[in-house]
Amino acid sequence: MSVHVDAAGNIRGCYSATQPSMPRLLIGSHLDTVPRAGAFDGVLGVVLGVALVNLLAGRRLNFQIEVVGFSEEEGVRFGVPFIGSRALAGTAGDIDVLVLDAIRAFGLDPSRIGEARVGDDALGYLEFHIEQGPLLESLDFPLGVVEAIVGQSRVDVVFEGKANHAGTTPMNLRRDALAGAAEWICKVESEAQATHGLVATVGRLQVQPGAGNVIAGTALASLDVRHADDAIRKRAVAAIQEHANEIATRRGLSVSWECRLDQASVAMDPLLMENLKHSVRVSGYPLHQMVSGAGHDAMIMATRMPAAMLFLRSPGGISHHPDENVRAEDVAAALMAGEAFLEKLRESALS
Ligand SMILES: [Zn+2]
Structure with missing residues (x-):
């Protein structure tokens, strides 16, 4: 050669x-x-x-x-x-x-x-x-x-609530960003489990202020979604975003959604x-x-x-x-x- x-x-x-x-x-x-x-x-x-x-x-x-x-x-x-x-x-x-x-x-x-x-x-x-x-x-x-x-979507998702005292704030008056994010992460998993060939991962989570005796005011999460069929992947990402909105509304949180990557299969x-x-x-x-x-x-x-x-x-x-x-x-x-x-x-x- x-x-x-x-x-x-x-x-x-x-x-x-x-x-x-x-x-x-x-x-x-x-x-x-x-x-x-x-x-x-x-x-x-x-x-x-x-x-x-x-x-x-x-x-x-x-x-x-x-x-x-x-x-x-x-x-x-x-x-x-x-x-x-x-x-x-x-x-x-x-x-x-x-x-x-x-x-x-x-x-x-x-x-x-x-x-x-x-x-x-x-x-x-x-x-x-x-x-x-x-x-x-x-x-x-x-x-x-x-x-x-596979095609790939990557999204940065931020749940915003209200940081407050873990001892004096009753459960019904909280806006806990981490609890909202946790509920959403389980929805991400079940969405992928219910769709053949879909994988979806939240691999990074940052919590602010990040103290054991403070309710989380902010939770920043990553989302990685992959499938060989771009239409199925996009539908899944839309459904996962819908879950985030529903959970945020119900819990009095706001949620922001920033797409970092949308790569075709x-x-x-x-x-x-x-x-x-x-x-x-x-x-x-x-x-x-x-x-x-x-x-x-x-x-x-x-x-x-x-x-x-x-x-x-x-x-x-x-x-x-x-x-x-x-x-x-x-x-x-x-x-x-x-x-x-x-x-x-x-x-x-x-x-
Ligand atoms: Zn290689």
Whole structure:
């Protein structure tokens, strides 16, 4: 393979086809992860791409293969995720000055990030990734074909009541912001439990003034809602907001609602997905289709070209943690399915 580092810090290895004019398949994932992480998030997908090319043992196909190790997927250092994959998709946009400085300090020229954009010869993108969840393990399946990456809403919600003395204020004269928030949080949970495939989470709660002998005057809560179907997600967010309003009115509180993120779900490409499903089956593994609850580079690449994704079982469902792991036999399964995928693509590119 001929290897270079592009101006966004992506490592890109190109394996040529039988003819230079033939289209290219991209196989990739990210090289970075989070602090105190495990060893497999992201980089396993890069290694599997390299291993697949290695398995070809020099045999050339009727398409090129470009293996990409994406830079900065997690957004840990600068709070901006997907810098590498957005450069390939041509959607890097205005890059923060701190990021530009870091790119220069690394010895690259950020004014050339536009050149990292993939040309029109790309026929698709394939990503292998650990599931980072417990579903495949619960089914005892090694692999899962991703159908879509969920859409996501994030909202900041503030319940406002009246802080007062915990001893002298009778129960019927209170406007307790925390009790209102607590009732609402249980409604968030039951709304998600009642809707197939919906997950909704209040993961952060700040209480003011935050003293044991003072009724809470203010409760600031986060809300994270995800579903593969954007219409279902939006309906759920509207219902959850309605619950907040009803609870606040009944308890004499006010509630404010600020939407921080409304990100649409991303479907994987039907043809590449069919190819991947076929590849899992002919490799002798049970087929499971699933949605990804987390964002991935494939979500960005799907804006530019057909994309497909294959999950590998995560032992214990653990990720972003030193205990993150993968089974050797599942890696072998992914390699077999990957080989079948390349073969199927070769046949379809011939016709
Ligand atoms: Zn990842």
